[in-house]
Amino acid sequence: MDHKAHGARKILEIKNHNEISVNNITYKVDSLDCDINLLDWIRDNTPFKGTKEGCNEGDCGACSVLVYDKNDKFPKPINSCLVRLGQLYKKNVITVEGLGSSKKLNPVQKSFVKNHASQCGYCTPGFVVAGTSIFYENEKIDYETIHDALSGNLCRCTGYVPIIRALMDVKNFVPPKLIYNDVITSPKIKIGNSTYFHPKNLKELKNILFNLDHFQFIAGGTDLNLEREIYDLKESNLVCLENVNELKKVSIDKNKIILGSCVSLEEFLKIAKHKIPQITEIIKRFGSPLIRNQATIGGNICTSSPIGDIAPILLTLSSEIITFSTKGQRKIPIEKFFKSYRKNILYKDEIIEKIIIHLPKKNQKLLSWKFSKRYDQDISTLSVCILYVLENNIIKEFQIAAGGIAEKPVLLKNISRQIIGKSIDTSFETLIADIKQYINPISDLRGSSEYRINTFKGVFIKLKNHLINKVNLQSIMD
Ligand SMILES: Cc1cc2nc3c(=O)[nH]c(=O)nc-3n(C[C@H](O)[C@H](O)[C@H](O)COP(=O)(O)OP(=O)(O)OC[C@H]3O[C@@H](n4cnc5c(N)ncnc54)[C@H](O)[C@@H]3O)c2cc1C
Ligand code: FES
Ligand code: FES
Missing domain, CATH: 3.30.465.10 (Uridine Diphospho-n-acetylenolpyruvylglucosamine Reductase; domain 3)
Incomplete structure (x- = not known):
């Protein structure tokens, strides 16, 4: 699907061809005019508006999404506000819309309805994403698993008791099989003023370092991205370490x-x-x-x-x-x-x-x-x-x-x-x-x-x- 259809940011000349898969739809990402986090990109460039912005610094979980690539057995819940698009090398993303729809709720969503686990609903997509993630990895779901899984999600109006009850009430939920979309991503992703380098091993890393004067290392980005300008205004080279074998x-x-x-x-x-x-x-x-x-x-x-x-x-x-x-x-x-x-x-x-x-x-x-x-x-x-x-x-x-x-x-x-x-x-x-x-x-x-x-x-x-x-x-x- 072309992101033009959803009122995307200004589209620049496409030099490389880099893609990202969201809910099994492939989007081109390197035509954007500014560095951007996954949360803003999803909200601006896809029809999926369930992913919400709360704190924008990893504290509330309203922006929770699942990510995975071909090396992962399970999708992992992360804060989409803390990760920049250029970091997502060959990643597949699932938002709350990828877990169920209003016509076909998934068992976690159904249980939220049944147990009155949502009032204003702002936090609910995040809770559903974090809550659904535990069923991928665990056969036995107990109070402790639920408590841990939800420790990064805040709810200001419902209260946690109905939310925990809703998850305890989900029985025999086997999440759907993951589809591993082979998205095209080059090891150099330029988004706005930022260039993200993705070496696969230490040899490639060494070559990149020999050829760059100014750069910054980035691993998960949970610390660095808090310090960086939201939309990088200056030219910057980010050497991503996460995919180095x-x-x-x-x-x-x-x-x-x-x-x-x-x-x-x-x-x-x-x-x-x-x-x-x-x-x-x-x-x-x-x-x-x-x-x-x-x-x-x-x-x-x-x-x-x-x-x-x-x-x-x-x-x-x-x-x-x-x-x-x-x-x-x-x-x-x-x-x-x-x-x-x-x-x-x-x-x-x-x-x-x-x-x-x-x-x-x-x-x-x-x-x-x-x-x-x-x-x-x-x-x-x-x-x-x-x-x-x-x-x-x-x-x-x-x-x-x-x-x-x-x-x-x-x-x-x-x-x-x-x-x-x-x-x-x-x-x-x-x-x-x-x-x-x-x-x-x-x-x-x-x-x-x-x-x-x-x-x-x-x-x-x-x-x-x-x-x-x-x-x-x-x-x-x-
Ligand atoms: C909501 C929230 C909660 C947090 N809670 C905690 C907490 O409970 N306890 C805690 O200790 N911290 C916490 N942190 C801080 C942060 O998440 C951690 O410090 C985290 O481990 C940083 O890892 P990262 O991979 O995300 O680092 P990045 O943000 O990628 O990098 C951090 C710095 O290290 C450099 N760097 C990264 N990897 C390497 C490497 N291998 N070699 C050389 N340089 C490198 C980067 O250039 C950057 O300067 C929290 C942060 C947030 C946003
Ligand atoms: S918006 Fe609050 S954690 Fe991302
Ligand atoms: S339902 Fe309103 S913040 Fe949770």
């Missing part, structure tokens, strides 16, 4: 996990459930499935945000970063990676290729917590990860890292030095009394410096109660 690889053995930098947070969650169950709670609270499907682990580390959720875990587990650039590879202990506020040691043409995560040994205990204003879909005010060995009340090993207590995520070696080799009773007492010596957090909108110091202190008070008085660890979260 080597960056999607995962290797797991007894002692370590090696993750390609473009492994998504959702995939990392699945791996963590089996290999590092102690951190699943934190990763489950990373954004929402819509964010986690798009966000990558490498992207999270490279933002070098002081409140990124993954850094404290990687620091505590003494992880290593393998980089790749036109000059070759480097191996860097993660502790040396972060330089200052949102700055790291990567050179301009250097990427994170993979991350080596050393798994906790049998005698080591790993704990991690995220403190945020809301339980779901919120950025951390403070996050802490601890690895320790306790023998006969003596702390044999202790490694602790935290986010939200300095301008970058930090490994608190001074705390380890202070308590290793000492009895837990006395060392924790001194530590708690002197906690201000070890951290100097800033005050910001998420929490004051005092709040952060007290919360950090609270971790040790509760940990001490757990280790000495055997108080249930869960109470640390309360």
